[in-house]
Amino acid sequence: MQPYELTLAAAADAIRARRLSPVELTDSVLEHIALREPRLQAYVTVAADRARSAAREAEHDIAAGRHRGPLHGIPMALKDLIDVAGSATTASSRVRADHRAHTDSTVAARLARAGAVLLGKTHTHEFAYGLTTPQTHNAWDTDRVAGGSSGGSVVAVAAGMATFALGTDTGGSIRVPSALNGVVGLKPTYGLVPRHGVTSLSWSLDHVGPITRTAEDAGLVLTALAGHDPRDPASLAAPVADYRPQAGADLTGLRVGVPRIYYFDHVDAEIEEAVRRAIDQLQDLGARLAEVEIPMTRYIQATQWGLMVPEATAYHENTLRTVPDLYQSDVRVLLEAGELMTAGDYLRAQRSRTLMRQEWARVFKEVDLIAAPTVPTTAVRAGQETLTWADGTVEGVSDAYVRLSSPANITGAPSLSLPVGHDSAGLPIGMQLLGRPLGEAVLLRVGHAYEQSRPAAAHARAA
DSSP: OGGGGGGHHHHHHHHHTTOOOOOHHHHHHHHHHHHHHHHHHEEEEOOOOHHHHHHHHHHHHHHHOOOOOTTOOOEEEEEBBBBOOOOOOOTSGGTTTTOOOEEEESHHHHHHHOOEEEEEOOOOGGGGGOOOTTTTOOOOOTTBBBOOOHHHHHHHHHSSOOOOEEEEEESTTTTTHHHHOOOOEEOOOOSOOOOOEEEEEOOOOOOEEEEEESHHHHHHHHHHHOOOOOOSSSSSOOOOOOOOSSSOOOTTTTTEESSSSSTTTTTOOOOOOHHHHHHHHHTTTTTTEEEETTTTTGGGHHHHHHHHHHHHHHHHHHHHOOOOOOOOHHHHHHHHHHTTTOHHHHHHHHHHHHHOOOOHHHTTOSSEEEEEESSSOOBTTTOOOOEOOTTTEEEEEHHHHHTTTTTHHOOOOOEEEEEEEETTOOOEEEEEEEEEOHHHHHOOOOOOOHHHTOOOOOOOOOO
């Protein structure tokens, strides 16, 4: 196994034991970027010289006994919505062509303090307003979409071009591409990870979270990111925890909810089969399964769009009026649509969100988590705009991808996507685990237990 193939936990253990140096690991990843990036287009910029300098500094500090923890010397990437002092934050948009950050975002500063090595900034669907990241190609099949909007970060991790990465998630933008590329993506509880210095799409739905190869790795990154920051008005004053799941695959007594409706409606048969097989595996590990009713399903899509669209339009109000032609057409249409929504529409969406949170809280009195598909179909071919289900229903690709992930954004509940197999075309399938607010430790424990019970995940094969 080459260094670029290592999980974060394995690389951290090797660095701590002096079997691997941060320089060796970073060089291995950079060499792999040079090999695969021309076809995958995950990165906006790769700062190779900066990364090598940081790796040498980490190597020197560790040799001098100043080891900062499991992220020290680990090469990672940041979605290009996340400010790093002195670097551009383009949001993959011409609107931001001349933008440079003056200070670090909170998450970038925390990763720097932990000793992580920044490789570069990764592509997003323009301003994170989409579910495909069209400039980036799927790590398993370059003719297919990467998913979005954190497609660049996900593809970098899936293809061995970063040991971990950060993304943002407003309606599924971490979990959707993670499912489509066979990696782990965590959307934390709303407010657990501060968003200061992160370009917003929709302030009441936005989250920042880790993209990794395993649930254990996600716990290591979350531990470094979580914690209150008063510069983010939504930041929670929750105690900082150690989220790294402990070894052991015993889930005895854990109550896992299996949705009767919604999450298995209009879902590819191969995805349903793989996810139900994974749920059965949780039962084999000791979990108790219970069917649950998903509340207020008819209002989910309207609530998601009713919140996101006007908030996004408000954020872009000035540039939409002054430089509208600099936006890509799909994003511009959505931003202009937001100007047509009334205050009443937005208030009704907020009221619906409040009721939905209350109803989901009642569900979580009966179970500890819910297990369901992350997305209803695997990665579609680039340019495909619609899906036709067996009953003749036609659904837009973006609507399909956001449908199963958006409830966690609306309610603010944590959600973890992890790979649970492949379809007949060899494309990854993802299962998401949804938990109570601040229930990340439970989700990561279950994800880790599932991973321990399965063969090691294959790496993305696209050339």
